[in-house]
Structures are given as C-alpha cells and as structure tokens.
Amino acid sequence: MxxxxxxxxxxxxxxxxxxxxxxxxxxxxxxxxxxxxxxxxxxxxxxxxxxxxxxxxxxxxxxxxxxxxxxxxxxxxxxxxxxxxxxxxxxxxxxxxxxxxxxxxxxxxxxxxxxxxxxQAARVGARLLLPGDGDWPEGLDDLGVHAPLSLWVRGRPSALAERPSLALVGARAATGYGEHVAVEAAAGLVDRGLAVVSGGAYGIDGTAHRAALAAAGTTVAFLAGGVDRFYPAGHEGLLGRIVETGAVVSELACGAAPTRWRFLQRNRLIAAASDATVVLEAGMRSGSLNTAGHAAALGRPLGAVPGPVTSPASAGCHRLLREFDAVCVTDAAQMAELVASVGGGVGGSGDGDDDAMTGAPPPRRLEMLSSAERRVLDALGTRRSRPIGDLVRDTGLTPGAVMGALGALDATGLAARSGEGWVRRPPDEASVRPGSWS
Structure with missing residues (x-):
C-alpha cells in the first residue's frame, strides 16, 4: 500500500x-x-x-x-x-x-x-531540476540539509552549471554611482568568461542583468516566488529576455507568491550557486547584506565596492569591509580575482572592466520581530481578515506558532482581531522600520 x-x-x-x-x-x-x-x-x-x-x-x-x-x-x-x-x-x-x-x-x-x-509549470515551459541532474548547480549542496529539494527553471538549465560564476548584488534604491559600477562590472565579467548571477530585483540586480545581456553573456536570476509569474512585474520584460539566453530559477513551485521570508531564503541560493559574491552598493538595511552573510557562512569569497563615505547608499558595503573581512574591489578585474582565488579558472583578460543558515552579518529589518512574527505579518492584509487556517497554510508555521506570533503582533499594535480572523495594522515607523527585502 x-x-x-x-x-x-x-x-x-x-x-x-x-x-x-x-x-x-x-x-x-x-x-x-x-x-x-x-x-x-x-x-x-x-x-x-x-x-x-x-x-x-x-x-x-x-x-x-x-x-x-x-x-x-x-x-x-x-x-x-x-x-x-x-x-x-x-x-x-x-x-x-x-x-x-x-x-x-x-x-x-x-x-x-x-x-x-x-x-501551470508545463504551460509556461518550466523545467524541474533535481539533485543528480547534469545541470544541477553543485554549490547548492554546500547548504546541507537546508539545500533546495528541487529547482524550477525557465530558460536554459545548463546556464546554472556554467563556471565560473559570480553574484552581483546590491540595493533596490541604487544611485547613479551604483548603477554605473554595476554596468562596468557585469560587462567586464562577461568579457572574462564569467556568468553573472543575481536576484532580478530593481536597482543593482536589474542593472547587472541588463549589462550582462547587452554584453552577450550568460546571466541567471533567482526569484523568491514561482517562475510562472515574474516579480517584480516591472521586470517582466527583462526576465523574459533572461529566459531566452540564460535562466530564471526558483525553488518554489509555480503559483507561490514572494514574501519577505522567501526573499531572505532566496538569497542563500544566490550565494551558494556562485563561486563568489560582490556587493556593489548597499545601505545598512539592504537585503544584499543577507546575501553577503550567506556567502560568508558558506566560505565563498566576498567582495564589496567602496563608495563615498558621505553616502548612506554605501554604508552597508563599508560595514562589510570594516567588520566582516570583505575584500575591497573596484573593477571587474579585481572581482574576477575572487573567483580565481578558489580555482575558478577565469579566462580571458577582456577590455572592460531552519533558519540557522542566515549567516553573518545578520539582516537588520523589523528588528523587534522574530522570524515567525515577520512571516505572519507578511501574510496579513490591511483590509481582508485572514483566519488562522489561512495563515498556517501561507506561512508554513504550526497553528501554535501562528497564534503565538499573532499575540506578539497584537501586543505591539501591528495586528488586530477582525471578525473571525486577523488584519495587519501599518507599523509605526518610529518603532518598527522594515528595510529593503529584495
């Protein structure tokens, strides 16, 4: 039976x-x-x-x-x-x-x-990649019991296995300086035969993907939701172009929506699937610091690009350099050296430039809340009441954990009972200030 x-x-x-x-x-x-x-x-x-x-x-x-x-x-x-x-x-x-x-x-x-x-996966042409497949990125195995069970891929699965590869990440709220560095870095890395990995988000991620495509290189985007609906919606065209020559990837099944928690977990895949990670521009609360933390925890080379000391947009990079032994890199040649230092075999000089796997440095977002409280808060809406059963299904937490989180959120004024369920209240920015979650 x-x-x-x-x-x-x-x-x-x-x-x-x-x-x-x-x-x-x-x-x-x-x-x-x-x-x-x-x-x-x-x-x-x-x-x-x-x-x-x-x-x-x-x-x-x-x-x-x-x-x-x-x-x-x-x-x-x-x-x-x-x-x-x-x-x-x-x-x-x-x-x-x-x-x-x-x-x-x-x-x-x-x-x-x-x-x-x-x-739905079959309709959009997604492919199910399993450990043991020839195109499975072996670096993900370093995540141990926290490794994804499978991957859903739209595009060219073999793009995931291309080596060497380097993750270029940074804040959504990128400045002109950060975008310029991202363009030069991605183009220079492609000239040197590297694949560019990132998260498909606005700001640094999107700029790095576009530059890699413009240089006729391979780029891979990891999403925090199902590959059947591209997120962010404003990058549907960009992600569609990536599918044509590279790959758009997620461990979540088709139909899954992105949440803050899933973005943080997605970051571990970016770090693990790449031979090295470089943070191009990041504020103190940028989600890219979480990616850097995963890279450090996995023993991957980590680089950071310095910026003006007066720029809050580079404060996270400066923290990585000062407190977490990131290597100072300023161009594609120096970034490529990070991969070469671990035997990445970089060719061509070119002309262009569980939850225990969070890594260090820890993300500084919604500091007052626990992981379970953040996940429940993500699942709540401000208008439609959500019953306990729906929250259990959406968050992947136990009923007891959901009720405990709701109690804490109620006590801090972030959630309230409404009829047979719960609704979210807008946070008081003086007490809880969420950062970027891309």
Whole structure:
C-alpha cells in the first residue's frame, strides 16, 4: 500500500511531470524515476525554503519514502523512528520536531492544488531540476540539509552549471554611482568568461542583468516566488529576455507568491550557486547584506565596492569591509580575482572592466520581530481578515506558532482581531522600520 498511494498521485500528474522532466533533459541524470520526481516536487510544494527538518528526513528516507509517509498520514513519532535507522540518533530529528513539521506541511497537502501547480509549470515551459541532474548547480549542496529539494527553471538549465560564476548584488534604491559600477562590472565579467548571477530585483540586480545581456553573456536570476509569474512585474520584460539566453530559477513551485521570508531564503541560493559574491552598493538595511552573510557562512569569497563615505547608499558595503573581512574591489578585474582565488579558472583578460543558515552579518529589518512574527505579518492584509487556517497554510508555521506570533503582533499594535480572523495594522515607523527585502 505504501507504494500505491504515491504511484496513484504520480499517475494523476503524469502528463505534467513528463512535460517538465523530458527524457532528453534526464539523459545524464541519476534521478530518472518519474515517481521520485513527483515525490520531490510534492515535498517542495508543501514546505518553505530551507526547511532543515524536512531536509534531514529526505536524507534518511528519500523523497519517495518521505512523501509516502506524508500522504499516508503517519505520525511524527513513527517517521522520526524510521529516520533514526537511516541517520542515527545524533542526526535524526526528534519526534517533536517531526510532529511540528507535519503541522506545517499538512495544511498544504492538497492534491488538486499540487496538480494545478505542475500543470501551470508545463504551460509556461518550466523545467524541474533535481539533485543528480547534469545541470544541477553543485554549490547548492554546500547548504546541507537546508539545500533546495528541487529547482524550477525557465530558460536554459545548463546556464546554472556554467563556471565560473559570480553574484552581483546590491540595493533596490541604487544611485547613479551604483548603477554605473554595476554596468562596468557585469560587462567586464562577461568579457572574462564569467556568468553573472543575481536576484532580478530593481536597482543593482536589474542593472547587472541588463549589462550582462547587452554584453552577450550568460546571466541567471533567482526569484523568491514561482517562475510562472515574474516579480517584480516591472521586470517582466527583462526576465523574459533572461529566459531566452540564460535562466530564471526558483525553488518554489509555480503559483507561490514572494514574501519577505522567501526573499531572505532566496538569497542563500544566490550565494551558494556562485563561486563568489560582490556587493556593489548597499545601505545598512539592504537585503544584499543577507546575501553577503550567506556567502560568508558558506566560505565563498566576498567582495564589496567602496563608495563615498558621505553616502548612506554605501554604508552597508563599508560595514562589510570594516567588520566582516570583505575584500575591497573596484573593477571587474579585481572581482574576477575572487573567483580565481578558489580555482575558478577565469579566462580571458577582456577590455572592460531552519533558519540557522542566515549567516553573518545578520539582516537588520523589523528588528523587534522574530522570524515567525515577520512571516505572519507578511501574510496579513490591511483590509481582508485572514483566519488562522489561512495563515498556517501561507506561512508554513504550526497553528501554535501562528497564534503565538499573532499575540506578539497584537501586543505591539501591528495586528488586530477582525471578525473571525486577523488584519495587519501599518507599523509605526518610529518603532518598527522594515528595510529593503529584495
């Protein structure tokens, strides 16, 4: 019976899986079993990025084994006991951890919605990339149990495996100085044979992508939502151009919306998939500092471009240089040296210039709130009341964690009861001031 329940789901979504996992794409893959692909996609659909408990369970039981346990409604204690056999008592999650995980994943276990997500991926031409595929970026494996279970790719999957690669990141509120540096850096890196990786956001990210495209180079954009709907909407044209020659990538299933939490988790993929990371321009609250933190935690070379000492837009870069041993880089040649220092094999001189994986430096946003409180706040609207069940499904938290977060948000005046649910109140900027979350 264990195999039957997963096989039944695989038959139901078989056509969609066949479209997103074509035989040609799997020619050099270790992951050729369509049932395993369905199981992996299902686990990615029900979980939030970077879920370390699920990562450990998949390591112990395999994707098929874990998906079957979830579909069968097995208890946390039972699943944890099986995981001990595969991992040993020191590394296996406890029964309490697995039970809490089931409370997070269970509300999203809707077969109809999962089938629609797979069908949507097939409609937009997305491809499901699994560990073991030839185009899987091996650097993501350094994330350990927090690594993505799968990736959804629009464009050319092989762009992810191109080496060397370098992440160019920075604030959305870029200045003319920052944009100039981004153009020169991206063009110079392409001239030297590097692929440019970034997050597709406004400001530095978008400028780096455009410059790489203009130089006829490879560029990869990691998104914080599903690849079926490009975000930000103002970059739909840019992301469409990236699809033509490079790749637009996400670990989230089609239909998933971007949230602050997912942006922070997306940043770990940018850092892990690249051989080095350079922050071009960043204020003290820029989301790019989070990417830098992941790069530092992973042991990747980290560079920062200095700016005017009077410019708040460069204060984050100066902090990286002063406090976190980032290398001072001022042009593409120096940035390329970061990759060469780890054996990146840079060619051509050119003429142009879980939650435990947050890394250092820590992001300074919504400082008064915990991770769970931020996720719940993201899911609340200012007009339409959201019941507890909806918040559990949208945040991936347990009901108890959601209610605890709501209590804290209520106490600080950020959320309030409304009818049968909860609504968000605009934050008092004197007490809670969110920063950029790109």
């Amino acid at each position: 264990s195999a039957d329940i997963l096989n039944s789901l695989a038959r139901r979504v078989g056509d969609g899986v066949a479209a997103v996992r074509p035989a040609a794409a799997m020619a050099d893959s270790e992951a050729t079993d369509p049932v395993e692909a369905v199981a992996t996609a299902l686990l990615g659909y029900v979980s939030e990025p970077g879920d370390g408990v699920l990562g450990r369970l998949v390591g112990a039981l395999g994707a098929s084994g874990m998906a079957t346990a979830l579909l069968e409604g097995r208890s946390g204690r039972d699943i944890a006991g099986q995981a001990v056999t595969g991992l040993g008592p020191a590394d296996a999650p406890s029964g309490r951890e697995v039970t809490a995980g089931l409370a997070r994943w269970g509300p999203r276990l809707e077969e109809d919605a999962f089938a629609r997500s797979i069908a």
